[in-house]
Amino acid sequence: MASTAARSVVPQKDLESFQAHLNSSTRILALLGAGLSASSGLPTFRGAGGLWRTHDAVELATPEAFGRDPGLVWQFYSYRRHMALQAKPNPAHYALAELARKKEGFMTLSQNVDGLSPRANHPPEKLKLLHGSLFDVKCSEFFCKHTESNNYTDPIVPALAIPTDESDPTTISALQARELDISDENVALPELAIRDLPRCPKCKRGLLRPGVVWFGEMLPTQVLDDIDKWMADSKKIDLIMVIGTSAKVYPAAGYVDSARAKGAKVAVVNMDRADMPASGLYKGDWFFEGDAAQIVPEILKSVVGEIKEQPDLAVEA
Missing domain, CATH: 3.40.50.1220 (TPP-binding domain)
Structure with a gap:
């Protein structure tokens, strides 16, 4: 080969x-x-590129960041999941x-x-x-031990789909979405409601989070x-x-x-x-x-x- x-x-x-x-x-x-x-x-963690160049990847990869803005953190990890699957x-x-x-x-x-x-x-x-793995997820509730392995669903929930409407200049074009290095830094990131993020099917209360080791863990x-x-x-x-x-x-x-x-x-x-x-x-x-x-x-x-x-x-x- x-x-x-x-x-x-x-x-x-x-x-x-x-x-x-x-x-x-x-x-x-x-x-x-x-x-x-x-x-x-595959881009490195700090080289995620494109619309994420305006964010500090290290700052997003913490439990505190997930607590403050789980929608933003999930968008970052959904992007990384998508890139890994490409x-x-x-x-x-x-x-x-x-x-x-x-x-x-x-x-x-x-x-x-x-x-x-x-x-x-x-x-x-x-x-x-x-x-850990981008494709493992677990409940963020302290007392819930629910985990899932090898979840390759992309996007993991519909709200995390990479936007591909080419008629809308604020979204990523379908061509760009398939590239491993999205170069447009001016794409607007949507603000996601908590109800639209991955929810634990076991306890029904906690949000699911990526099964990776964050800084400080x-x-x-x-x-x-x-x-x-x-x-x-x-x-x-x-x-x-x-x-x-x-x-x-x-x-x-x-x-x-x-x-x-x-x-x-x-x-x-x-x-x-x-x-x-x-x-x-x-x-x-x-x-x-x-x-x-x-x-x-x-x-x-x-x-x-x-x-x-x-x-x-x-x-x-």
């Missing part, structure tokens, strides 16, 4: 030494970041999903919320979403517990792959350090050599510079074989 292009950017000596280590490895971690999704053409899982997502099926002792830790790994049919028991306890248990069960870890992330921020940086402490070699796949784990690279580690969508299927090929087009679970939903 992308292997011919990848061969031109992966040095043969590095490829052979990495694959020899991969083939003999039994306990493997992968740590994923936004660079993996960029290979699918993107498709790339060959790296499918290669990692296949590696999870081939290697019993393989675990993926993802910092991405875009749903692309689940849509590539990555085995859920081997995929830990550190920051704890990472999901169950996810962290699962990772800690996996790490504790491993007397030795053979390999950690750091893909599309600098892994300089905790807990991501901590997982690299913990894997190293158990003997792991580190393989970094990134577009920029400056984006290196905080601990750097040791002798015997690997750095593969370039597009993850090309490189990851190539370096994993000795285990996963040739990666072919596969069904997109969001399309099937």
Whole structure:
């Protein structure tokens, strides 16, 4: 699918030494970041673009912002859901999903919320979403525990539909709505009534909210517990792959350090050599510079074989 292009950017000596280590490895971690999704053409969180350039994405991604103006916050996340659904899982997502099926002792830790790994049919028991998912929703009422997973409905409620009336200059044209980078900053955002936002079907009182970790919130306890248990069960870890992330921020940086402490070699796949784990690279580690969508299927090929087009679970939903 992308292997011919990848061969031109992966040095043969590095490829052979990495694959020899991969083939003999039994306990493997992968740590994923936004660079993996960029290979699918997906804007980053802070680069949502267009009509959102006049808003500070960090300011919108807080419980306080949702409490003040849930309509505005839901419009931002509905836009991000829409953009993520326009993107498709790339060959790296499918290669990692296949590696999870081939290697019993393989675990993926993802910092991405875009749903692309689940849509590539990555085995859920081997995929830990550190920051949640745009396509999970949960009740915002404190005492209600209602959650929904893999909700790919777009828009999630009619009021959150991206306006596409081309005759109205204050709305986004149908063509612009399909683009991954909406450039018009002058589109008016409607003020939405609370009654038109997603409502919890269980308690009937609370609003549903995106199932992502907002600034000021704890990472999901169950996810962290699962990772800690996996790490504790491993007397030795053979390999950690750091893909599309600098892994300089905790807990991501901590997982690299913990894997190293158990003997792991580190393989970094990134577009920029400056984006290196905080601990750097040791002798015997690997750095593969370039597009993850090309490189990851190539370096994993000795285990996963040739990666072919596969069904997109969001399309099937």
